Amino acid sequence: AQSVAQPEDQVNVAEGNPLTVKCTYSVSGNPYLFWYVQYPNRGLQFLLKYITGDNLVKGSYGFEAEFNKSQTSFHLKKPSALVSDSALYFCAVREGSGYSTLTFGKGTMLLVSP
Amino acid sequence: GAVVSQHPSWVICKSGTSVKIECRSLDFQATTMFWYRQFPKQSLMLMATSNEGSKATYEQGVEKDKFLINHASLTLSTLTVTSAHPEDSSFYICSASRQGETQYFGPGTRLLVL
Numbered sequence: 001a002q003s004v005a006q007p008e009d010q011v012n013v014a015e016g017n018p019l020t021v022k023c024t025y026s027v028s029g030n031p032y033l034f035w036y037v038q039y040p041n042r043g044l045q046f047l048l049k050y051i052t053g054d055n056l057v058k059g060s061y062g063f064e065a066e067f068n069k070s071q072t073s074f075h076l077k078k079p080s081a082l083v084s085d086s087a088l089y090f091c092a093v094r095e096g097s098g099y100s101t102l103t104f105g106k107g108t109m110l111l112v113s114p
Numbered sequence: 115g116a117v118v119s120q121h122p123s124w125v126i127c128k129s130g131t132s133v134k135i136e137c138r139s140l141d142f143q144a145t146t147m148f149w150y151r152q153f154p155k156q157s158l159m160l161m162a163t164s165n166e167g168s169k170a171t172y173e174q175g176v177e178k179d180k181f182l183i184n185h186a187s188l189t190l191s192t193l194t195v196t197s198a199h200p201e202d203s204s205f206y207i208c209s210a211s212r213q214g215e216t217q218y219f220g221p222g223t224r225l226l227v228l
Contacts, residue, residue, distance in 0.1 A: 034216065042222060044207065
């Protein structure tokens with residue numbers, strides 16, 4: 001079985017400061033990892049994914065994430081937070097080989113203060 | 115690219131009626147579409163997976179006769195909530211993917227059953 005843990009319900013950061021939203025995963029095979037963002041009453045927007053290759057993945061809106069196989073982590077980062085980044089962030093995993101569905105973490109609310 | 119739409123964005127109906135929600139991939143052919151349900155401040159719960167031209171695969175605990183899914187073409191899937199009751203009130207989100215790649219999500223449909 002595959003699972004995702006987002007240990008923080010909420011992350012608070014001041015505008016202009018770096019932000020990190022944590023994610024760890026468990027999967028039996030090779031992981032395909034994803035980050036999505038959800039604004040209030042909206043669906044999920046794709047931010048970035050790791051399939052293979054470079055461990056540092058760059059995505060939309062200046063976000064990036066680093067795949068760490070030994071720590072089974074895929075933390076989302078941004079060097080300088082914006083107030084408009086305030087939203088709910090979901091990490092998701094699926095096993096790369098064969099067919100499997102996405103498993104989502106419970107989400108982390110990011111609040112960026114002015 | 116990779117835009118997914120849902121219609122309607124919100125619907126209010128009386129208990130006992132049926133409600134149909136459409137999910138369309140606007141600029142790509144979706145071999146697989148997914149239907150999720152999201153409760154307030156919670157993560158997404160996968161309800162079912164549908165492949166074009168075949169029957170949907172429902173997750174454990176999801177009643178297939180209650181939540182009818184039709185994936186009639188590579189760009190359209192519908193979810194019909196039959197004989198809706200207040201406990202069916204929720205935020206329903208679809209996603210679409212092409213050949214097992216990244217899932218792209220629709221904006222969601224908020225259903226309120228009175």
